[in-house]
Each structure stands twice: as structure tokens, then as C-alpha cells.
Amino acid sequence: MAPRVTADIGLFGGSGFYSFLENADELAVHTPYGPPSDRVAVGEVGGRQVAFLPRHGRSHSIPPHRINYRANLWAFRELGVRRVIAPCAVGSLQPGLAPGTFVVCDQLVDRTSGRPDTFYDGPVVTHVGFADPYCPELRALAADRGAALGIPLRPAGTGVVIQGPRFSTRAESAFYSAQGWHVIGMTQYPEAVLAREVEMCFVNVSLVTDYDVGLEGVPPVSTREVIRILQQNNERLRAFLADLIPRIPEDRSCACGSALADAQP
Numbered sequence: 001m002a003p004r005v006t007a008d009i010g011l012f013g014g015s016g017f018y019s020f021l022e023n024a025d026e027l028a029v030h031t032p033y034g035p036p037s038d039r040v041a042v043g044e045v046g047g048r049q050v051a052f053l054p055r056h057g058r059s060h061s062i063p064p065h066r067i068n069y070r071a072n073l074w075a076f077r078e079l080g081v082r083r084v085i086a087p088c089a090v091g092s093l094q095p096g097l098a099p100g101t102f103v104v105c106d107q108l109v110d111r112t113s114g115r116p117d118t119f120y121d122g123p124v125v126t127h128v129g130f131a132d133p134y135c136p137e138l139r140a141l142a143a144d145r146g147a148a149l150g151i152p153l154r155p156a157g158t159g160v161v162i163q164g165p166r167f168s169t170r171a172e173s174a175f176y177s178a179q180g181w182h183v184i185g186m187t188q189y190p191e192a193v194l195a196r197e198v199e200m201c202f203v204n205v206s207l208v209t210d211y212d213v214g215l216e217g218v219p220p221v222s223t224r225e226v227i228r229i230l231q232q233n234n235e236r237l238r239a240f241l242a243d244l245i246p247r248i249p250e251d252r253s254c255a256c257g258s259a260l261a262d263a264q265p
Contacts, residue, residue: 006049007042009245010081010200012072013054014088014187014207020052020238021045029075033116034068036075046246051079055187064164064186070116073194082257083138083201083248086191087237089230090159090183091167091212091221093176099229102151102240103183103206104142107158108133109176110189114163117190119197126197128263133192135201137254142203145244151236157182159206161189167221173214184212201256205240207233 011020024043029036041052053072056062076084092099120126139155146153160176162168164186168176176184183206195202209229211218 006080007051008080008082008250009048009050009248010076010079010084011050011052011241012084012086012088012191013052014056019054019058020241021050024052027079029078031071031074031078033070033074036071037062037067040075040079042079045242048245048248050245051076051081055191065112065115067187069190069194070119073191073198073200074119076200077198081200082252083135084195085138085203085205085241085244086188087205087207088185088187089209089226089233090185090206091210092208093160093173093181093184093212093214095211095215097154097157097182097208098152099208099210100152100232101208102146102153102233102236103157103159103208104139104146104153104155105159105183105188105204105206106132106134106139106156108188108192108204109158109160109179109181112161112163112189115190117193119194125265126260126263128193128196128259130193130196133196133202135203135254135256137252138201138203138248141247142205142244145247146240149240149243151240154182157206159183159185159188159204162186168212168214170213173212175214177212177214183208196256196259199257199259201252201254205237207237209233
């Protein structure tokens with residue numbers, strides 16, 4: 001059955017961010033890849049129709065390595081979404097990147113394993129370009145609005161995505177830091193590449209909750225401290241999204257919408 005409503009903008013909720021819309025329609029969207037993480041809430045933000053989906057489920061019952069990423073992106077596709085905003089909680093890999101900072105990533109490094117990460121398992125062979133994983137139009141707009149709101153924000157950075165659900169060892173974290181990478185999380189991949197395969201714009205907003213353990217003198221992560229920073233970040237995030245979403249142009253000027261044009265032999 002076709003969804004009753006449509007949305008142009010999709011929003012994933014990450015750790016600690018399980019609801020966003022008021023007076024929303026909740027839809028059970030069926031996909032060829034199984035059920036998405038939860039029912040999709042669709043409502044209005046500043047005159048724009050937004051589909052909201054908590055990637056871990058609204059009760060945080062799905063660990064990062066078990067998220068059905070393909071179903072989540074396909075559910076957005078079924079609703080007509082063309083642009084995706086994907087906040088996530090991350091650890092900092094660099095001393096100058098303090099908890100409470102937002103990072104609008106421009107690159108990622110995939111260190112996951114075994115996650116279904118393509119819609120193209122054959123017989124059609126498709127090699128989608130992924131040199132620049134995130135939409136340049138949305139990245140520039142997100143960085144601009146963060147600065148305008150006075151949010152501590154880094155307009156670029158590299159996120160390394162680990163398998164989870166465990167955190168890194170000190171040696172692993174120190175290695176990632178030594179590469180010059182900026183933040184570490186568990187969900188940006190394969191979300192970003194799946195969005196590219198269905199020609200959606202995709203922007204990540206990484207919410208720094210703690211320093212990762214590879215930094216010298218940093219103690220192991222405290223769940224209590226992470227939750228405290230998450231709550232602060234989510235208050236800023238809601239204000240940021242309420243400002244950003246109405247300003248997203250309805251017509252796209254980026255190449256995300258033609259990602260499949262040269263992807264097949």
C-alpha cells in the first residue's frame with residue numbers, strides 16, 4: 001500500500017534524539033528489505049514536510065551493527081524524500097575538538113564489517129561515485145546556519161565509522177587520531193552511500209559528546225557524562241534544525257540527484 005503522505009526532507013534521530021515532530025502522522029512503511037527501525041513520523045517544520053525516523057528505534061533497542069540501514073533509506077524513498085539530514089553522537093579524536101561541538105563532516109572512513117551496504121547486489125552492476133560522501137549544498141547551508149546561531153561548529157571534518165557496539169581500544173583510537181581524523185561514531189556508514197545510491201542529498205551533523213580514549217590522558221568514556229552532553233547537544237540540535245530546514249532550497253543545485261547517471265557500465 002502506498003504511503004498516505006509524502007515528505008521532501010528526511011531526518012534521522014540518533015542516540016538520545018528519538019522524537020522531533022509535533023502533530024505528526026505516523027506511518028508503518030513497508031520495504032523490500034524488511035521493516036525500518038520504527039514507524040516514520042511525518043509533519044511540518046517551517047512549511048516543509050519532514051519525515052523523522054529514529055535509527056535505533058524510539059526506545060533505543062537496535063544497536064548500530066543491527067540497524068536495517070537499507071530499509072530506513074528505502075522508507076524515506078517511498079515517502080518521496082530527496083534530502084536527508086543525519087545527526088549522530090560521536091567521540092572526538094582531536095584535543096582541539098571539544099565536547100559540545102558540532103561537526104559537519106565532509107569525509108568518512110569506513111571501518112565496519114558485514115553490514116549490507118548497497119541496493120545493487122546484481123544482476124545490474126552499479127558503481128556509484130563516493131569520492132565526496134556528503135552533499136556540498138547542504139553542508140554549506142548547515143555550516144552557515146550553525147555559525148549564525150552561535151553554535152560551536154566545525155564546517156568540515158573526517159568521521160571514522162566503527163562496527164560497534166563496543167567502543168575502541170586505546171590503540172585503535174590512537175591510530176585513528178594519528179591519521180588526522182576528527183570524530184568517531186558507528187552509524188554514518190552505510191547510511192551515506194545508500195542515500196547516494198537512491199540519489200538523495202545527505203548531510204551529517206556529528207554531535208561531539210566526549211573525547212575518545214586514544215587521546216593522551218583521557219579516561220574511558222563515562223555513560224553519565226555522555227548523556228549529559230547529549231542532552232545539551234540535543235537542545236542545540238532542535239534549534240539548529242528548526243532554523244535549517246525551512247532554508248533548504250526546494251530545487252537542488254548539487255549533483256546528488258544524478259548520482260546514477262554514470263554508475264552503470
